[in-house]
Amino acid sequence: MLDRLGDLIGADHVLTEKEDILPYGFDGTAALKQLPAAVLLPGSTEEVAGIVKLAKEAGVALVGRGSGTGLAGGSVPSAGCWVLCLLRLNQILEVDTENLTLLAEAGVITRDINKRLESEGLFYPPDPSSQKISTIGGNVANNSGGLRGLKYGVTRDYVMGMEVVLANGEIIWLGNKCVKDVAGYSLKDLFIGSEGTLGIIAKVLLKLLPVPEARRTLTATFDRLEGAAETVSAIIKAKIIPCTLEFLDQKTLRCVEDYAKVGLPTDAESFLLMETDGPAAVVDLEAGKMKAIAEEHGALEVKVAGDAMEADNLASARRTAFSALARIMPTTILEDITVPRSELAAMVRYVQEVADELNLEVANFGHMGDGNLHPTFLTNEKDEEEMERVEKAMELIFKRTAEVGGTLTGEHGVGLAKKPFLSGQFQDHSFELLKQVKKTMDPEGRLNPGKIFDL
């Protein structure tokens, strides 16, 4: 079978030596690893389809992967599987400036899309923190969010079409360049966020937007943890929709500053990074209002970034938050809960209470404007007793999240990490419906088995 795979995609692109495949045994998620049987690096959609057919013949499972930056274990191999790594599908095939679309292969790095668009005065808004290395295919498969989600939405809002290889090896095209399309079910939407369990996404057609005329970045510091959350709720209530409202607590601030050295106020209890963009006059107006609201809610200091470079440095620093937290403890168990924004302040407080009660160390940051929080337990996977307490804390937080009408994952996906908790959120027949969709699309359970839920 290995020979046939080699004939299909080239022997160089079939990895089976232990030294070659061991580094594909994990993604960006803590404490999850599993050695695959082989790693395959196809160079075209046809090769992907060929691999799917060979996998069927051999009765082997396939786990899709881009750069392996996932945070829920979605691309962690299953035992004996073949990892289907799509990094060689790395071409931007078309930029259509008349229809404002871009066609890319799945393995294109997300940031490279915006680099390509710089000269066109266009941009692709979703900007997950891993954008400098994550692939667009991975983003679509996980419906990734980012720092601009509040105003611009998430990956799903920008996918107009895609080429998918189905579990039976058929290659299909879904969607088009039309702004409106109600012909049949919106099948492409099934694949967005499907975490590689329904098909292998090989190409994506993305919607683009014109770059806004102006933008302005502000920072605010607070001496209370809830100060930031209350300010965010007040800004939304004042009918302002900035593109970014990012929150960092003191622990996160200190770790990020330790790495990035951009002058963050490490003595603040909580911190907001705010950005507004649009026509210059509107930006001026909104920035002024946001500053006033932050001050009304007890901000110690509100600063405006001097220039675009300072603003970019702040955003880049924020993107390192999760990784930088490993400076405190090596195992960082990251949550991705999202709650209605009116519940933010209470949720931030609750996370801290749970951590205190269970004697755990927690840092908190997140896309507060979206109601999306990333409380991160700082622990050591070698300490089994503490890991059990972390598990307990997660249960409590998920339970409360469900009670206030939130979701256990806003942008990372379920994968393996959140799988045990998913049924808590789908309490009616909807959980069965999820499984029925999987059974219909992939009756043999070939694609990324054991992720999201067990059949």
Add this chain to the structure above:
Amino acid sequence: MSSRSPVPSPARRLDSMDYSVLQQCMHCGMCLPDCPTYQETGKERNSPRGRIALMRGIADGDLDLTSSFGDEMYYCLGCLACVTACPAGVDYPKLFEAARADIEDAQVLKGQRKFWRWLAVKTIFMRPRLLRMIGRGIRFYQWSGFDRLARRLKLTILLPKRLRALEPTTPRVRSKFSNQLIDAWERPQGEMRFKVGMLTGCVQDLAFSNVNRDTVDALLVNGCAVYTPPVQNCCGSLHAHNGELDLARSLARRQLDAFDLNQLDAIISNAGGCGSHLKHYGDLLENDPVYAERAKEWDRKCKDIHEWLVEIDFRAPTSSFPDKESITYHDSCHLCHGQKVFRQPRELLRKIPGLNLVDLPEASWCCGSAGIYNITQPEQAEKLQRRKMENIARTGCTNVATANPGCHLQLENGFKLTGENGSVYHPVSLLAEAYRNEK
């Protein structure tokens, strides 16, 4: 890369290392875009997090110390770009040196390398006088014209294949070495503000002794009395990066013996690669009962020349630079990633009147020199060299500044490779020249 041989010798350093150093990598992947070898192959094993996963596999007992692992650790440039990229603060140099040392102990790598390692790492670079003697021999070969004759008569065919390919890239050895250009003690003309020790390096001493002279001149202008021991040992960077930690320790001790730290405000290095290693004697000798404390003091006092000049608020030259209007700057990996000295060389160049500093795209991307990487991995080294030369061409500059002898040679050879007529300078040479032009 598939030959595997079970080995009796255990990976004693990786096994016994504080596990938290390995665990510090939380495999987020933020290092991947900055790793030159990963960007070349797109394969995880050729990335920092992939390599750390292999090391952890060995420490966990999931993987043997194989020749394939050995190949991988020598495919790594050791450029440390991943250290700059890593938000989690992984101590990659420690892991990298331990892995290479384990590989050498286990002797998993085969081929002629044993002889060459013995010759270079264990012999020549352990004996400064022998190194200078060899330097004189090479100089005679080059300046007598015998090198051109040998090439014409195809006598170089007598050399082993690898040396033959390298022969034309051998640095032009200077007629005078540092000890013939610099007195043991030199004092500034005006007020003496500081006393510093000066490290002359190995390759720098043979091929760029003028840079050492320029460094001392720049220090003198800025009120530093300079102590330069006439015979100096290798700092041990070559040894530490090539799995010979015991030899590296021995060289570090000799270095500490050569300078009286109580008398000196700083120890100055002008070679990025050396400096990056020199600043970590504290780690290297942490278990040495005699030297541990002095090594820590050494780390505190050891400064890169640019770093030191900016720290003491060096005087901007007043003369203008007539003939080298535009220049670009290439970061030595071990200066910018290893020592985090990124801003200072640029600041120095900007302060020279008449010099226009043009930003180099991918300035901190490795040029492929990487210690002896261009000898051990010529193919990958040349790819990186070409990439660097393309970026330099994009700036429109034919003058490049860089602050490490390995990079200096790699760029000079790069100009030869592309047929461009370009020149390479150490920033401090330009500063010294500007001071001289004032007179």
